[in-house]
Amino acid sequence: MSRFDARGKVNRALLAGVSEYDHTASDDPRGVSGQLPAVRHNRTGLEDALRRGGVFGAGEVRALASPAPDDFTLELRRVCREARGLLLLYFAGHAVTSTSGSELHLQMRTARVLPGNGLPGSVSFTEVLGELTESNAEQVVVILDCCYAGNAAGIWHRFDDPKRKKHKILLLMSVQPNRCILGGDADEATPFTRELTHVLDEGGEVWLSELYTKVKERMEAANYRAEDDDEQRPQALAPPWKREADVLLAAGPGTVARRTESAHGGWSSRLRSLLARVRKALARSGRTALAALLALLATAAGIYGILVLTGDSGPCAPALELRVLADPDLEPAVRAVADDYVTSDANTTGEGCRRSGVTVNSAGSAAVVNALAERTDAWQQPREDDNPQRDIGPQPDVWIPATGADVDRVTTAAAEEDRIFARLEPEAEPIAYSPVVLAVPKQLRADLEPTGQSLSRLLTALERADRKAEVHRPDPEFTDAALLATTSLYGDADARDAELDLARTERPEPTAVRLLCALPGRGTAVDHRGAALVPEFLLKSGIGCHPVTRAPRVAAYPDDVPGLEPAFVRVRWEDGDRDATARDDAVDRFHTWLTGKEGRAVLGEYGFRSAKGERGLLDAASVPEGLTESLRPAGTADPTTMGQTLVDYGNAHGPGRVLYLLDSSGSMAGRWDGPSGGPGILRQTLPGLGGKDEYGVWAVHGTGGRTHTELLPFGTHARREAERALGAAEVRDAEADPHGALLDALAFMRERGGGDDRPQLIVYLTDGEDDGRLTGKAALKEILDRAGGAGVPVTMVSLSSSGCDQGRPATRIAEAGRGRCLDAGDDLVPALHDEVARVGMGEE
Amino acid sequence: MARRLTAAALSLLSLIALASCTGKDAPQQPQGAADPPRIVVASGQDVTGKNGIRQQLIDAWNAREGEGGYRARLVELPGSADQQRSQLLGALQSGGAEYDVVNLDVTWIPEFAAAGLIRPLTGAAVKSPGDIIPAVDRTSFWGGERYAVPFNSDVGLLYYRKDHLRDAGASRTVGPGVTWTDLRNLIDAVNDDSPKPENYEEGWTTQLAAYEGRTVNAIEAFASAVPGFALTDEDGRYAADEARLTAGVTELRERTATPYMLEEASGSREAESLSAFAEGRTTFLRHWPYVYPSLYETFKGNLGVTRLPGKAVLGGQNLAVTSNTSEQRAAKAAELIAFLTDPDSERCLLRAGFAATRTSAYEAPGGAPECRHASAYSSGASASPTGESAEVKAPDQLADGVSYSRDILLPALREAVQRPRTPLYGAVTQTLITELGALYGPRPPGDAQVAKNLDEALSKVLPG
Secondary structure, three states: OOOEOOOOOOOEEEEEEOOOOOOEOOOOOOOEOOOOOHHHHHHHHHHHHHHHHOOOOOOOEEEEEOOOHHHHHHHHHHHHHHOOOEEEEEEEOOEEEOOOOOOEEEEOOOOOOOOOOOOOOEEEHHHHHHHHHOOOOOEEEEEEEOOOOOHHHHHHHHOOOOOOHHHHEEEEEOOOOOOOOOOOOOOOOOHHHHHHHHHHOOOEEEEHHHHHHHHHHHHHHHOOEOHHHOEOOOEEEOOOOOHHHOEEEEEEOOOOOOOOOOOHHHHHHHHHHHHHHHHHHHHHHHHHHHHHHHHHHOOOOOHHHHHHHHOOOOOOOOOEEEEEEEOOOOHHHHHHHHHHHHOOHHHEOOOOOEOEEEEEEEOOHHHHHHHHHHOHHHHHOOEOOEOHHHHOOOOOOEEEOOEOHHHHHHHHHHOOOOOOOEEEEEOOOOOOEEOEEEEEEHHHHHHOOOOOEOHHHHHHHHHHHOOOOEEEOOOOOOOHHHHHHHHHHHOOOOHHHHHHOOOOOOOOOOOHHHHHHHHHHOOHHHHHHEEEEEEOOHHHHOOOOOOOOOOOEEEEOEOOOOOEEOOOEEEEEOOOOOOHHHHHHHHHHHHHHHHOHHHHHHHHHOOOEOOOOOOOEOOOOOOOOOOOOOOOOOOOOOHHHHHHHHHHHHHHHOOOEEEEEEEOOHHHHHHOOOOOOHHHHHHOOHHHOOOOOEEEEEEEOEOOOOOEEEEEEEEOOOHHHHHHHHHOOOOOOOOEOHHHHHHHHHHHHHHHOOOOOOOEEEEEEEOOOOOHHHHOHHHHHHHHHHHHHHOOOEEEEEOOOOOOOOOOHHHHHHHHOOOOEEEOOOOHHHHHHHHHHHHOOOOO | OOOOOOHHHHHHHHHHHHHHHHHHHHHHOOOOOOOOOEEEEEEEOOOOOOOOHHHHHHHHHHHHHOOOOOEEEEEEEOOOHHHHHHHHHHHHHHOOOOOOEEEEEHHHHHHHHHOOOEOOOOHHHOOOHHHEOHHHHHHHEEOOEEOOEEEEEEEOEEEEEHHHHHHOOOOOOOOOOOOHHHHHHHHHHHHHOOOOOOOOOEEEEOOOOOOHHHHHHHHHHHHHHOOOOOOEOOOOOEOOOHHHHHHHHHHHHHHOOOOOEOHHHHHOOHHHHHHHHHOOOEEEEEEOHHHHHHHHHHHHHHEEEEEOOOOOEEEEEEEEEEOOOOHHHHHHHHHHHHHHOOHHHHHHHHHOOOEOOEHHHHOOOOOOOOOOOOHHHOOOOOOOOOOOOOOOOOOOEOHHHOEHHHHHHHHHHHOOEOOOOOOOHHHHHHHHHHHHHHHHOOOOOOHHHHHHHHHHHHHHHOOO
16 A cells, blocks of 8 residues: 555545634633634635645635534535545634543534533534544545644544444644643634644645644744643544555645744733633632632543642652553563653653653563453453453553554454443554564574565575574564564464474563573574574664673564564553543653653664664664664554464464363362462463363372372363362362372373374472472482473472472472473462463463 | 633533542442442452462451442452552552552552542551551551551561571571671681582572662661661651761671672562572571561471561551542441451461561460461361361471560561651652662772762652
């Protein structure tokens, strides 16, 4: 798909500018606050600029001067019907939003505000969206210059659109969400439209993306202020705003634009005097009335903001806490930016107080996409059997996936859900760029073309260069970089075959940085012939481990693996709008920092590239050896392919077989009940298993001939059946024989796995009380030998907090069985869940 | 772009706001509905080998409420304290999750109270407050008001290997009065021993990685070096100065210098330091009470435990009622807290391996203290015919008739020092972690320089 140039098509531009209102506060208490003479200049100025711009032909631009709602709707329907190419809708005038910010009411000439929910004379933005999605136009651009314009993005996201027609609608908004702006001076256009018109009039091709960027820069330079003396920052929603989604808005000869003077003096001073009046009113009215007045003024601000304003907590109120969830590969870089930001002047008020605290964490990308799409209910209100708050982490205010395609994956999957409790509002532009590369040991480089080759060609060349060369890739379910690499690895090939071509390890490393650090740990030989599919930035910042032993690696750039384009996504939780204004402000400020000079400097240190243009390294001063300075980005990540690749990846390994051994001896009585008891822990791993996976549970007890009884027979099960079996499990008044039980389990699983290469796992959960039966040298050696040769990983779970210390039986068995040893000192439940989910296919 | 919303618009919007507020409160208690009304308790993950003692206590309260009464439900948060704090703050500030009761680390109380996220409590939320160890109970207050009730406490302890000391011929015993000079002499003895104990590397280890553990160790050193040391006064204002900080930094550096401290301790958290000690790589370990049972399992009679030399920092968690909850639920939540922190619950928590917050829990008239709320910890449940004990082993009687709980844990709690009490604790601890990191970097500056930087940074963060 190429950029959208509508010249020569049937286009329409509808410019609705409401400068005159029938009811204003001076004569009607239910009217709007006042007339908007500046909007007259908006209307005429923009109309002229668009006509000169040459994208809209003669008669294709229609301006509506202060229409009533019916006139507006009628004309809107008409242009929707007529336009075949580009449809541009512009609105300037008064607007109000509901307290929750979930609807935006555009106020037309007859607007009034009545008690109750009465808003006669207004048109809701949802209604406008409804008309626009049904239009015949190929592409729609909406430009809003009004109070709360930024709220339109959230409405777009919430807009129910199963056919995905809304994706042809792009939004440009004059101010951030939940912010009101002032009406401007009577003798010139409002700040946003003034700058918009200026850029359109500069001449040459003006594309939407650059229009947005330039207007943003100009407004920042002019320091326009919105309500509460906040910056006025224009917003864009153009998902995903990529080169191919860009829209040409003007291509005119250019005019000598009149640089209007900064708006500082005019309306900013008026704002200050208004604020002063408010302050005086507050001073008169005492504390109770003060809170009430603040409640009135802060239309969308919540109780928290008010408490902060009126609370008596010393000079600095506690900061607002932002929860940031990043892709695991990105976490260190995002955390570094956040740490700098938190102590920066940008995050400090004039009184020297911190505005916000930022806590960054990460979780597996597939689990996060799934949770944001299908588990937002449980994330907000955890249930006993589904608790993303514990298993994934805090409900994020900001989500930074490694590619914007994740947002589409969530949106598509969420469309199938009855109710969504978290809404995503992605920023249009990626934060940075980093290609996914094949990091090869330096000595193998000569045989590889560094650029211009597909991944499969690079791998063929690598194999030719060294037949023993191994290709490593982290877990595609855990990071986007690994998933994107896998989309190209599979390509047209069979997923199972493609997986067989990769280095065999008992379990893929979760992140690229862990993989790079683990390679030398596997021995120098592996290090020197091991190539790794990792994001390029780690060749600068991910090489801090094992400096002595690691082989230096250089990058080969496959041209068919989409690169990382981390997205900045605001996450809005249902009812989480108590401090919406303050939280939006905190998010905006962090975003500005992250994408501004300071954030880019940190990202540059971490090895990221610019998200735009030649994709140059942000820190061009120190280019690590073996990296290309500028490059042509590979194609864009495709959400459907990513989703399918994950399914193929799961199928390439499964369905799996898991045998649980649950120590049921008397000593377990103290570790039996509740979610942290033995049965409870196993129960929490069941979501990792699906209807096609085979599994069973043995209750381990008895020291005679029989080492266990069957709690759940081995086979396929509905989850509820398995939960019932675990719920009915009881502690036995007996000791256990772990030695005998493990030998039985290994033999049992060896029989099962004879005929295929399905993944298998034995999980042994114990309190270690009967380890004495293992510590006899012969007994332990026998188990270690069998476990080592069985081909079935054994994961040991010890409910003692030192059960997995070096040299303990559980540690040694897990090592021999190439499984993991998890004890109470670990984050046990999520870790065990991951182990089981790796083997099982999970729920479909 | 309304110049400002008109009075009419404002009153409309505030009406909407009011409506939504009352709308929110109303359906919270559907009397007679199928589901009993719920109290949601948010707390960090509880997979600590304590058999979900918190869940058991909640179950006991639910049982007491009976059918048709309230049901308390435990929502577990992530294991990491940073993530717990982030979620609790973010959710309570924005309203994006519903919690009625929150289990807060003691250092978070001022922040949550000052932000109005938790509410002042009346006497209904706490039974026999005079029984709570005063140092522990002080963590519950902010601005002169009680905002929380201590649930479980924590304090730094010193663990050591008796066999290492015995083999090195060290004559000095390690008792409650041990000093850092004694400790260094003992380490010298082990270092000079030949052959050295198996796997032995250095004298002691602790938690100095760039996280809360570094702050804890620093405060312990600072408070030991400077009598009456405090970074903040009771209003949360900065109360230290360069001179006192220099003395504190000197003490911290001496404690953590080679050849006494395991070098990797500068990057260790709880788990790494525990492993190093469990593997025999050090003779001493500074750690929390919860590791006692597992270390005892490993070393049996060769394990020693006593109070830390100098001052020890107080940890633990307190239960609080959120401001978001309705008055009706808040009253019930206070009852729940009173139950979860009552003398019986505290006895159960002590038996489960937590440091109890009440003096009465440590008294054992006529034998083992009773615990009725949690069946798995009630007396009598420990014996089974196979001889396997039902509870985590924490032998209370140490050598020489010393009781671990009464003679070591209880006095340590009584005399423990607090970390700075300020609503800006997050910023303070971050500053300490960052500035003290210089001591463990490649070219550590002098004590005075580190103290000067720290003083400047803290004066910036804290009100003067």
